[in-house]
Amino acid sequence: MSALDILDGCAAELARDTGPAIAPARPVLRERGQREVFCGLTGIIWLHRKMQDAFFLVVGSRTCAHLLQSAAGVMIFAEPRFATAIMEERDLAGMVDAQDELDRVVNRLLERRPDIRTLFLVGSCPSEVIKLDLAKAAQRLGAVHMPRVRILNYSGSGIETTFTQGEDACLSALVPVMPALAADAPKELLIVGSLPDIVEDQFLRLFAEMGIAKVGCLPARNARDLPSVGPGTRYLLAQPFLGETAMALEGRGAQRIEALFPFGVDGTSDWLRAAGEAFGIDRDLTEQVIAPGRARAARALANLRPQLEGKRITFLPDSQLEVPLARFLQDELGMELVEVGTPYLHRAHLARELDRFGPNVRLSEGQHLDRQLDRVRADRPDITVCGLGLANPLEGEGLTTKWAIELVFSPIHGFDQAADLAELFARPLRRRDMLEI
Amino acid sequence: MQLAVWTYEGPPHVGAMRVATAMEKLHYVLHAPQGDTYADLLFTMIERRGKRPPVTYTTFEARDLGKDTAQIFQDAAREAVARFKPQAIIVGASCTAELIQDDPAGLSEAMGLPCPVIPLELPSYQRKENWGAAETFYQIVRTLADKSVVREPREGRPARVNILGPTALGFRHRDDLVEIRKILALLGVEVNLVAPLGATPEDITRIGQADFNIVLYPEIADEAARWLEKTFDQPAVRTVPIGVGATRSFIADVAELAGADPTPALGDTSSRMPWWSRSVDSTYLTSKRVFIFGDATHAVAAARIAREELGFEVCGLGCYSREFAREVRAEAARCGIEPLITDDHLAVEDAIAAAAPELVLGTQMERHIAKRLGIPCAVISAPVHVQDFPARHSPQMGFEGANVIFDTWVHPLVMGLEEHLLTMFREDFEFSDEAGASHHAAHSPRKASVQAVSEAPVEDIPAPAMADDDGTLWTVEAERELKKIPFFVRGKARRNTENFAAAEGRRQIDLETLYDAKAHYAR
Numbered sequence: 001m002s003a004l005d006i007l008d009g010c011a012a013e014l015a016r017d018t019g020p021a022i023a024p025a026r027p028v029l030r031e032r033g034q035r036e037v038f039c040g041l042t043g044i045i046w047l048h049r050k051m052q053d054a055f056f057l058v059v060g061s062r063t064c065a066h067l068l069q070s071a072a073g074v075m076i077f078a079e080p081r082f083a084t085a086i087m088e089e090r091d092l093a094g095m096v097d098a099q100d101e102l103d104r105v106v107n108r109l110l111e112r113r114p115d116i117r118t119l120f121l122v123g124s125c126p127s128e129v130i131k132l133d134l135a136k137a138a139q140r141l142g143a144v145h146m147p148r149v150r151i152l153n154y155s156g157s158g159i160e161t162t163f164t165q166g167e168d169a170c171l172s173a174l175v176p177v178m179p180a181l182a183a184d185a186p187k188e189l190l191i192v193g194s195l196p197d198i199v200e201d202q203f204l205r206l207f208a209e210m211g212i213a214k215v216g217c218l219p220a221r222n223a224r225d226l227p228s229v230g231p232g233t234r235y236l237l238a239q240p241f242l243g244e245t246a247m248a249l250e251g252r253g254a255q256r257i258e259a260l261f262p263f264g265v266d267g268t269s270d271w272l273r274a275a276g277e278a279f280g281i282d283r284d285l286t287e288q289v290i291a292p293g294r295a296r297a298a299r300a301l302a303n304l305r306p307q308l309e310g311k312r313i314t315f316l317p318d319s320q321l322e323v324p325l326a327r328f329l330q331d332e333l334g335m336e337l338v339e340v341g342t343p344y345l346h347r348a349h350l351a352r353e354l355d356r357f358g359p360n361v362r363l364s365e366g367q368h369l370d371r372q373l374d375r376v377r378a379d380r381p382d383i384t385v386c387g388l389g390l391a392n393p394l395e396g397e398g399l400t401t402k403w404a405i406e407l408v409f410s411p412i413h414g415f416d417q418a419a420d421l422a423e424l425f426a427r428p429l430r431r432r433d434m435l436e437i
Numbered sequence: 438m439q440l441a442v443w444t445y446e447g448p449p450h451v452g453a454m455r456v457a458t459a460m461e462k463l464h465y466v467l468h469a470p471q472g473d474t475y476a477d478l479l480f481t482m483i484e485r486r487g488k489r490p491p492v493t494y495t496t497f498e499a500r501d502l503g504k505d506t507a508q509i510f511q512d513a514a515r516e517a518v519a520r521f522k523p524q525a526i527i528v529g530a531s532c533t534a535e536l537i538q539d540d541p542a543g544l545s546e547a548m549g550l551p552c553p554v555i556p557l558e559l560p561s562y563q564r565k566e567n568w569g570a571a572e573t574f575y576q577i578v579r580t581l582a583d584k585s586v587v588r589e590p591r592e593g594r595p596a597r598v599n600i601l602g603p604t605a606l607g608f609r610h611r612d613d614l615v616e617i618r619k620i621l622a623l624l625g626v627e628v629n630l631v632a633p634l635g636a637t638p639e640d641i642t643r644i645g646q647a648d649f650n651i652v653l654y655p656e657i658a659d660e661a662a663r664w665l666e667k668t669f670d671q672p673a674v675r676t677v678p679i680g681v682g683a684t685r686s687f688i689a690d691v692a693e694l695a696g697a698d699p700t701p702a703l704g705d706t707s708s709r710m711p712w713w714s715r716s717v718d719s720t721y722l723t724s725k726r727v728f729i730f731g732d733a734t735h736a737v738a739a740a741r742i743a744r745e746e747l748g749f750e751v752c753g754l755g756c757y758s759r760e761f762a763r764e765v766r767a768e769a770a771r772c773g774i775e776p777l778i779t780d781d782h783l784a785v786e787d788a789i790a791a792a793a794p795e796l797v798l799g800t801q802m803e804r805h806i807a808k809r810l811g812i813p814c815a816v817i818s819a820p821v822h823v824q825d826f827p828a829r830h831s832p833q834m835g836f837e838g839a840n841v842i843f844d845t846w847v848h849p850l851v852m853g854l855e856e857h858l859l860t861m862f863r864e865d866f867e868f869s870d871e872a873g874a875s876h877h878a879a880h881s882p883r884k885a886s887v888q889a890v891s892e893a894p895v896e897d898i899p900a901p902a903m904a905d906d907d908g909t910l911w912t913v914e915a916e917r918e919l920k921k922i923p924f925f926v927r928g929k930a931r932r933n934t935e936n937f938a939a940a941e942g943r944r945q946i947d948l949e950t951l952y953d954a955k956a957h958y959a960r
Contacts, residue, residue: 034513035496039472059438061532061561066447067475070483085438089562092536101438109440125470125533128499158472159499159533370520389477389489396487 026354026363028345033368036387037318037343038071038405039158040166041124045072046409047170048081050194051223053117056082057109058156059102059134060124071405081116083109087126098130102137106151116149118223120170123155150177150224162343164241164319164408167194171218174226175248178218181230183253188214188232189275190254192246193239196411197221203238203262203414206272209289212279218245229254234278236271238262238413240353241320243346260352262413263421264328265297270352293415300419301332307426309334311382314375317341317367318387318404325385325407325421327356333422337361338381341372383429400432443782443802445757445820449559449569450531451476456573456657457527458490458605459633463577464523465492466514468506468534468541483823484606493517497534507539511548518550525581525638526550527573529557553638555580565780567656567732567758570604574633575660581638584668586645596695597627599647599671601662602654603634608735608819609833610634610654616835617653617678620688623702626695633657645669649694653677653834655734656758679738681710681746681839708836710843714747722847726929728753728794730777730785730803731818733761735833737768739798739817742842744772753777753792755785757800782806793929796850801825810928813849817842851923912947919951933958 041064044056058064065084072080085105091098102121110116119141121134134153142151154173156166171192181188189212191203200217207215216227231253237246240261250256259274260267269290276286313335315322322342329335339362347354357363364372376384376399383400391401402425412421446452450467457465458480467473474494480486495513497506518526528541542556555576559569600617603610614631621628629647630640644665650673652662662673672694678687685703692699713719727749729739733756743749755777756765762778769776777788786806789797797807797814801822807814816825817833832838911919922930937954938946 033496033516034474034494035471036474036477037471038475039470041472042475061448062441062444062446062565063448063450063473063532063561065441065444066451067472069443070475070479080442083440083442086441087438087562089560091438092562098438105438105440125472126536129502129533129536157499158470159497159502162471370516387474387478388482389474390481392481392485392487393489 026357029362029364031364031366031368031371033371035162035317035343035367036369036389037367038163038387039067039125040156040161040163040169041067041122041158042071042163043156043166043170044068044082044122046194047167047219050221051118051219052081052221053115054081054120054223055109055113055116055118056120056122057106058082058084058122058124059127059132060084060087060122061126062086064124064126081113092130098132099137099140102132103141106141110145110149119145119149119151120173121151121153122170123153123157125157125159128155128157128159152177162317162320164239164321165244165344167239168242168244171242171245172248174219174223175229175245175252178226178229178252180252181228181232183231185228185230185232186214187234187279188216188228189279190216190218190227190229190233190235190249192218192235192237192249193242194219195238195413199411199413199417202416206289206293207275210272210276210279210281210286212275212281234275236275237349239321240324240346240349241344243344243349246349258352260327261324263324264332264418265294265301265415266331267324267328268297268413268415268418269294290415297415297418301422304419304422304426305333307429308422310336311429312336312338312379313425314339314379314381314384315341316372316376316384316386316390316404317343317364318385319408320344320346321404321407322385323350323353326361327353328418328421329425330358330361331356332418333425335425338379339364339372339375341365341367343367383425385425400428402428441781445780445782445800445802446566447476447479448532448561449564449566449572450529450557450561451479452566452569452571453527453529453557453559453573454480454490454492455566455570455604455606456577456633457492458486459603460491460577460636460638462524462637462639463491464517464521464526465490466510466517466526466528466541466545467492467494467531468510468529468539469494469496469531470498470533471496473531473533480605483821484826485823486605490605491521491523495534497537502537506534506537507544510539510541510544514545514548514550518552523552523638525553525555525577527555527557527577529559530561532561535561553580565758568760570657571660574601574604574657575664577633577638578641578644578661579664581641582644582665582668583642584645586643586669588646588648588669591648591696595625595627596649596697597629597647598691598695599629599644599650599665600631601650601652602656602658603631604654604657605634606819607634607654607657608817608821608825609831609838612830612832613653613834613838615830616832616837617651619837620678620684620702620835621691623705624688624692624695624697624699626691626697645671647671649673651691656732656761677734677738678834679735679838680742680842681708681836683738683741684708684835684839705836708839710746710836710839713840713843719747719847722850723748724750725796725850726750726752726792726794727796727798728789728792728803729817730755730757730789730797730799732756733758733765735818737764738833740768740772742839743798746839747843747846749796752794753788755779755788793932795926795929796846798846813851815846815849910945912945915946915948915951918948930955 048056090096121138123134138151138153152173154169220226229252233254234257235254236257257274257278260270262268262271272290322340326337326340330337341364345365385402385404391403394401411417480490493513495510497509528545545554649671650662652658652673652675665671674690676687676690678684688699688702727743729736736756740751740754743751751772754769757780766776782802797803797812798817800818800820804814934954938950
């Protein structure tokens with residue numbers, strides 16, 4: 001059975017894209033069915049480490065608590081800055097007022113953890129379904145605990161958010177409390193999307209060398225120390241999954257600097273150059289600043305290219321990082337893209353990325369898991385990028401895989417991580433060839 | 438609302454998944470939003486299964502609410518049956534779907550599916566994982582068992598037994614089963630069925646053919662076994678064969694019900710644990726203080742082994758499952774201690790810190806607590822992590838299980854002679870606290886400072902002559918002497934001395950007080 005036979009059944013869902021950014025329109029296979037992805041709560045796993053003064057309180061069920069602990073299992077030895085307020089029968093049966101219960105839990109938590117300066121009340125599937133108003137709760141509790149603790153809310157529920165959309169929801173909750181940048185203030189740069197500290201520092205050094213004086217980061221390492229935002233703000237997205245945050249920033253007058261996402265030599269160069277142009281930096285200076293990083297990255301990637309060139313890869317929908325990563329693997333390592341699946345395709349933010357895709361790349365949005373796995377089995381790519389629930393079963397069928405979650409948990413942005421990123425894909429292939437058992 | 442950081446048990450539908458994943462040719466259609474699929478990784482990553490759990494998640498979204506979530510359920514069920522061709526399906530709701538009240542049972546009944554449908558009611562906001570597994574197994578057995586089965590007369594044929602309880606993601610279930618089969622073979626007892634692990638729905642139909650049942654894991658199988666007792670008049674063996682003594686009782690119980698001679702099984706020459714425990718090298722294990730926490734079955738078994746087979750002193754005992762708390766209370770009474778019945782891991786952490794044991798036996802949660810406190814630890818019960826699904830045969834049950842337990846529990850402890858040397862030559866610069874036991878670096882406490890010698894581990898208050906909470910004072914001299922005591926007993930020595938000083942009303946802890954306390958607590 002060829003992949004096309006299977007596609008045939010989905011022909012009705014084969015929609016032509018009407019977005020103005022992509023011309024000519026590229027067909028997108030849109031699917032609905034079982035999705036094998038995490039919900040937005042999972043973002044807490046990295047967000048709580050990134051923002052060191054923040055605590056995340058999920059208002060949900062035992063399932064939510066179990067999800068967080070299963071996804072974060074490896075980090076159990078440190079007391080995390082997140083917890084779940086598990087709703088019980090009496091909360092649902094109206095025997096107690098859920099808002100009163102929440103007050104009690106929050107007060108106890110803040111007593112126990114006086115180091116918390118920002119508390120996120122995080123909505124879940126059950127809290128959304130029973131329409132527990134967390135915005136109201138945040139407002140009420142905030143009135144009590146400000147200025148010591150700022151209390152915000154967002155939803156990481158699986159009925160509304162997929163995996164990395166949880167970070168999008170969290171950051172967009174921060175935007176309204178960012179200080180205002182005066183209308184007449186000089187332009188400032190804002191990097192949007194949580195990056196590992198080491199990568200953030202690399203970018204800040206490069207911008208400083210280029211002469212961009214004021215650079216803020218969202219999220220800031222200290223959630224009470226947010227950068228300003230206003231009409232003078234020019235922002236660069238560091239992650240491709242921040243649609244809501246981008247809209248919230250534009251609502252406050254900020255303007256997006258359009259660029260490729262900073263993966264690989266091309267992506268990182270384009271991202272830095274775009275900032276340079278937006279700030280009127282002399283082109284020669286920009287080139288001079290980025291040249292050493294470009295050279296280092298190119299050298300390091302050259303070692304890995306022979307291992308990946310010509311290899312066929314399929315991405316199952318997971319983190320929304322799929323499109324820019326696929327572009328990097330295609331353009332800089334010579335890999336062949338079979339199917340690039342993504343939970344949600346932000347056409348405007350990804351327009352320049354998609355332009356780079358070869359004509360035969362199958363682009364899919366959403367998921368019908370069993371049909372997609374049928375396509376993987378028919379395509380037999382050399383490597384399949386997928387979630388933790390699918391990796392071992394596919395390996396069991398003789399298909400080499402890469403866990404997608406590692407792409408979210410590893411430093412992969414920028415020049416000096418370009419080879420590390422490529423290595424994440426090369427290692428499973430090398431291992432497959434090494435093992436003689 | 439209950440504030441939780443880590444939980445011992447997942448929601449009840451995860452228990453149902455453990456049953457479904459253990460079985461063959463059974464499929465679970467779970468009405469659930471995206472994200473609940475995280476549970477797959479428990480099986481594929483933690484247990485390293487090479488197959489997807491047989492679960493279809495309906496994946497409804499916010500925009501479907503109040504519109505066609507019921508239709509989504511029916512489509513998913515129809516597709517799953519067509520694709521996987523199961524002999525039976527179980528249907529149910531996760532916590533979110535429970536709230537939207539789509540009634541998967543009624544919906545699937547109305548569909549006229551070509552296989553039996555077993556509806557599950559698992560109240561997510563009241564119950565937890567083990568209960569969910571037990572209820573699921575019970576419903577499967579109750580629905581599928583062929584009640585018209587007539588047992589052949591016992592004469593002229595070997596006794597037949599069902600082994601009930603092993604599931605996916607169970608702590609050493611795979612290996613325990615091997616040991617149980619070994620014992621049954623020695624007794625000449627035939628296995629009619631093992632369930633849920635490895636059983637198909639068709640297998641379950643002939644569950645009534647066995648003469649009796651073995652309830653290997655009561656948390657999962659007790660409910661079903663009680664129904665079988667009533668329905669098919671099958672008695673049950675409820676002795677859980679963890680430890681040498683319990684294995685002997687188990688063999689006797691099975692032999693009695695089977696009318697078999699227990700001698701061949703009791704005489705298993707590979708049972709080494711009794712001699713390992715009696716050999717003089719083990720003398721130093723005497724009255725080691727252990728803290729035990731886990732599911733009720735494993736915790737109670739561990740307490741018996743600790744007391745009767747290793748000569749330990751049980752200084753703490755508890756479980757996270759209220760359903761089986763009675764057994765734990767009874768065992769705690771035999772140990773002369775108060776039981777700890779809680780699913781709040783912070784309460785367990787406090788109890789361990791207060792008890793200052795020399796060894797912790799627990800779940801992955803206690804492993805991390807023990808690591809933080811610098812106390813040796815062995816894992817005895819679910820929930821466990823990936824490293825507790827070993828590649829090698831590593832049972833807990835039967836005589837081989839007891840051998841494994843001896844090794845696993847003794848291994849993290851400082852060895853006898855080494856313990857003496859550490860006590861005698863504290864000044865040796867290589868006997869620093871950071872070094873810990875020579876053979877097991879992972880269990881040593883974290884490094885407190887760059888200074889290698891005589892540095893207190895992190896849990897100690899290092900500053901001498903400082904008032905502590907009770908206002909008592911350690912003299913510089915007494916503090917220095919305290920540091921000569923090896924780190925693995927120092928916390929206890931400090932606490933004992935302070936309690937003694939408080940009881941005696943002494944305002945200052947000097948050398949005299951330290952040694953008076955030592956004499957007071959001498960055992």
